[in-house]
Amino acid sequence: MPEHLPRYEVLLDVERHDCPCCGGALHAIGELRTEQLDxxxxxxxxxxxxxxxxxxxxxxxxxxxxxxxxxxxxxxMATEALIARVVVGKFCDSAQAQMLARQGVALDRSTLRSDVYVRRVGRACWWLTPLYDLLVGTALSAAKLFADDTTLPVLNPGRGRTKTGRLWCYAVDDRPWCGPSHPVAAYVYTEDRKGLRPAGRLAAFRGVLQVDGYPGFKRLAGDRADASVGLAFCWAHMRRYFYEFHVSTQSPLAAEVLAQIQALYAIEGQIRGHPAKHRQQARQERSRPVVEALHTWLQAHLGRVSATSDLAKAIRYALRHWSGLTVFLDDGRVEMDSNVVERAIRPVALNRKNALNRPGFVGNCNQVAVSSR
Incomplete structure (x- = not known):
């Protein structure tokens, strides 16, 4: 251990100072000392x-x-010290070896990939397993659940390249409607994006699932003969198609759709934080007329634009998901979009490359235990 680092001592002494053999008084003959980096x-x-x-x-x-x-x-509101820490953490400490080197602790980067280091990281994550299981169980037992996934590069030794895994996020956030549950974001790693992955994880789920247009979620709901899973689709995803078309073409038709969606979000901003019953009533009185008018507009204009244009694709996407897009009108617990899970999954997505350098996290799925909260 580097000599310049400060030391503190923890004394572990025996409970009795008499001989266990004859009962005579014991006297000190030395001590055993071990050092750990803290x-x-x-x-x-x-x-x-x-x-x-x-x-x-x-x-x-x-x-x-x-x-x-x-x-x-x-x-x-940040002092010089806090700003310095943020800058160093963002640009300098992506590798743990660099952080420790500034303190005089030499740690070769190969050590971070060694079997010993992987086992240590895995052991640390093992202690989190009960908490992780509780978070996953809490999320999946909710009556309303957000779900989404993102790619995750995984080390694939021997092939000279990485393979792509999937990180699924299941999130609960009842704060917008004053619900009883605490916010939860639980992550699950799978090797691929096959529909059976979320179907297996959500086998016992019953309630409203707020998602994007991923076909696996649609099959999950369609396979339930008892209709125990209802899908609420995301207005933010639908809006994105019109927004991208408007940015590239300055289309007045796309601008008209965006204006109607903006009006809906303005209503949502005013009722956020109110009880579900109040939100439902406000949506019936104020949002439903806007939604119905938009639906009529989309149906009328679908046949007036080129069938191969991106605008037609955006309109078809909206109409194809319309039943799920309107769930929020009748249920005050449901959000207009799935931005809750988008925000929850963003930090993990931004940390993809850094996580790749930690085989103990990604290789045996320990990152899900660390990321869940």
Whole structure:
């Protein structure tokens, strides 16, 4: 261990100081010492800058106060130390070896890929297994669930390249309608994107599933003879097709659709945080007329635009998913989109390359235990 690092001692002494054989008094003849590398977790704190103000009782004509210190970011709440930590963490510490090297601990990058390191990481994640199982069980027992997936590069030794796995996220967030459940995001790793993967994981699920247009979710709901799974599709996904067409063509027709969707989101912003019954009533009175008018507009314009155009594809996508897009009108618990799970899965997606350098996380699916929350 580097000599310059500070030490602290933990004394583990015997409970009794009499001989277990004859009962005589024991005397110290030495000790066994072992050293382990430890870390003190960073702690956020608030720096309060006080600037006393002074006034003259004689003339009452002046108020004196020390000038305000210059901030690294005008109006920002972060100190220099916090900004430095964010910058170092983002650009310098993608590899753990670099972080430890600044403290004088030499750790070769090959060590991070060694079997010993993998076992250590796996052991640490093993301790999280009960909590992970609880998070997954809590998410899948909810009556309303968000689901989505993303790609995950996985080390494939011996082939000279990576293979692509899938990371599924199952999320619950009842805060927009004052529901009873705590927010949960549970991740599940699979080797591919076959429909049987979510179908197997959601075999016991009963309720509303908020998703994108992935066919595997549609088959899951269609295979339930008791209609125990209802699909609520995402307006954000539907909107994206019209938005991309409008950006590339400045189409007034696409702009008209975007304006109607924006009106719906404006209503959602006003009722977010209200009970489900209030949200349902507001949607029936204010959102339903907009949705019905948009449906009529889409049907009328589908035959007026080129069948091979991207606008026609966007309209067909919307009409094909219309029953799922309108579920939110009749259920105050349902959101207009699946952005909850999109936000939950984004940090994992941004960390793809960093996770690739941790075979103990990806190779045996330990990343799902670490990422779930």
């Amino acid at each position: 870390i003190v977790p960073a702690q956020l704190r608030v720096r309060v800058t006080r600037r006393p103000r002074y006034a003259c009782r004689a003339c009452e004509g002046a108020v004196v106060v020390a000038p305000a210190p210059e901030r690294p970011i005008d109006g920002g």
